[in-house]
Amino acid sequence: MQGRIGREVHSFHVQNFGCRATQADGAALETMLARKGMQAADGAAGADLVILNTCTVTSSADEDVRHAVRRVHRENPSARILVTGCYAQRAPEELAAIPGVWRVVGNSHKTQIPDLLFEPRDDTPYHGQIHVGDIFAQQEFLAAPVEDAAGDRTRPNLKIQDGCNNRCSFCIIPFVRGRSRSAPVEQVVSQVQSLAGRYREIVLSGINLGRWGREPGGRMRLAGLIRLLLAETDVERLRLSSVEPMDLSDDLLGLMASSPRIAKHVHAPLQSGSDRVLRRMYRKYRPHHYADRIRKARLLMPDAGIGADVMVGFPGETEEEFEENRRFIESLPFTYLHVFTYSGRPGTPAALHASQVPQPVRKQRNRILRELAAAKNLEFRRSMVGRSLPVVTLEKGNMAISGNYLKVELTCPREANRIVEVEIGGLTAGGLREKQLLPVL
Numbered sequence: 001m002q003g004r005i006g007r008e009v010h011s012f013h014v015q016n017f018g019c020r021a022t023q024a025d026g027a028a029l030e031t032m033l034a035r036k037g038m039q040a041a042d043g044a045a046g047a048d049l050v051i052l053n054t055c056t057v058t059s060s061a062d063e064d065v066r067h068a069v070r071r072v073h074r075e076n077p078s079a080r081i082l083v084t085g086c087y088a089q090r091a092p093e094e095l096a097a098i099p100g101v102w103r104v105v106g107n108s109h110k111t112q113i114p115d116l117l118f119e120p121r122d123d124t125p126y127h128g129q130i131h132v133g134d135i136f137a138q139q140e141f142l143a144a145p146v147e148d149a150a151g152d153r154t155r156p157n158l159k160i161q162d163g164c165n166n167r168c169s170f171c172i173i174p175f176v177r178g179r180s181r182s183a184p185v186e187q188v189v190s191q192v193q194s195l196a197g198r199y200r201e202i203v204l205s206g207i208n209l210g211r212w213g214r215e216p217g218g219r220m221r222l223a224g225l226i227r228l229l230l231a232e233t234d235v236e237r238l239r240l241s242s243v244e245p246m247d248l249s250d251d252l253l254g255l256m257a258s259s260p261r262i263a264k265h266v267h268a269p270l271q272s273g274s275d276r277v278l279r280r281m282y283r284k285y286r287p288h289h290y291a292d293r294i295r296k297a298r299l300l301m302p303d304a305g306i307g308a309d310v311m312v313g314f315p316g317e318t319e320e321e322f323e324e325n326r327r328f329i330e331s332l333p334f335t336y337l338h339v340f341t342y343s344g345r346p347g348t349p350a351a352l353h354a355s356q357v358p359q360p361v362r363k364q365r366n367r368i369l370r371e372l373a374a375a376k377n378l379e380f381r382r383s384m385v386g387r388s389l390p391v392v393t394l395e396k397g398n399m400a401i402s403g404n405y406l407k408v409e410l411t412c413p414r415e416a417n418r419i420v421e422v423e424i425g426g427l428t429a430g431g432l433r434e435k436q437l438l439p440v441l
């Protein structure tokens with residue numbers, strides 16, 4: 001079969017940007033296109049159709065996409081370039097104006113991409129045709145049967161929730177992803193069962209994962225779904241991606257602690273440890289709520305990897321507020337941090353705030369928190385030396401990821417995609433090293 005998009009199109013390449021949910025959407029698109037008979041190309045250079053599946057969470061994410069469009073067009077001028085994802089939903093005209101862009105398809109129309117390619121031929125030499133609609137009308141959950149691992153080839157990333165009903169004042173995501181919606185329970189069970197036949201670890205992801213099942217009438221919560229997956233599938237290890245702090249219920253943390261089949265890894269977005277900043281961000285918890293959840297996680301799982309997203313330079317963030325944030329982070333048992341520098345997103349309330357923090361100050365605060373994170377991470381890694389950890393081996397047989405989210409360099413390479421116990425002998429620059437086995441004489 002061939003695509004009817006003005007010339008013959010046999011091969012495609014999908015390049016993903018941004019978060020796990022976007023990576024999962026990209027994997028779903030690949031599956032849908034393969035089912036239409038199209039071939040996945042090795043890269044953008046040899047593809048007839050290049051799909052850029054974009055992120056718009058910061059201005060530098062936007063810049064990366066524009067740069068990628070220009071590069072693909074320069075290196076493969078005959079390729080059709082289709083831009084989709086969050087940036088496409090937010091600013092379609094901006095993307096359509098870039099030379100080489102053939103179509104711009106928002107998240108509102110993402111599920112229709114394969115059909116758009118195969119609709120009756122129109123020989124008009126289209127450039128920058130836009131397909132974007134009201135994302136809040138989107139009820140559909142984009143999830144083609146996931147047949148392969150998105151992202152890391154040995155740890156498939158299964159998106160089970162999309163969208164967000166919150167309105168954090170800095171965040172553009174609700175406007176480009178729409179309202180919160182969940183993958184149906186039967187679909188999640190069957191996808192996990194199918195993936196478990198080929199992979200040892202499956203990562204459950206979403207835009208606001210803890211809201212899975214919270215639609216009106218929904219009775220089961222995330223913890224209930226996980227219990228069901230453990231009971232009804234053969235999955236060896238489940239890992240949860242980010243869960244908002246107020247969704248880290250005692251029930252969910254208790255379940256994570258009690259099951260050896262759930263990775264001991266908690267990631268809870270913090271954004272700021274200053275109460276005043278959190279209020280201006282319209283975040284729904286106060287620092288003491290957050291601290292309570294993190295301490296509970298540590299109490300129940302003494303070896304867990306515990307991480308957070310933190311933002312510096314939010315509009316109006318004073319030295320005093322930043323210092324409160326730094327001290328708050330210092331006081332909690334984090335093992336890693338993702339530190340973001342605030343970047344104003346058009347259309348969000350925070351972008352209109354009069355007192356934007358100067359760029360050099362944002363940069364300096366970012367550096368301070370990164371150094372703090374590095375020190376905490378080093379302390380955590382040191383505490384693992386001499387211990388035995390369950391790890392999943394990655395595609396390169398000499399690397400693995402531990403349940404508590406540390407990279408482990410294996411001294412004795414193993415087959416990829418296996419869960420094995422390894423004894424930790426020391427540290428690498430950013431991770432751990434397996435203990436050297438003494439040669440048998």
Ligand code: SF4
Nearest residue numbers: 164166167168171173
């Ligand atoms: S919880 Fe807040 S930061 Fe997270 S996606 Fe929703 S609006 Fe954005």
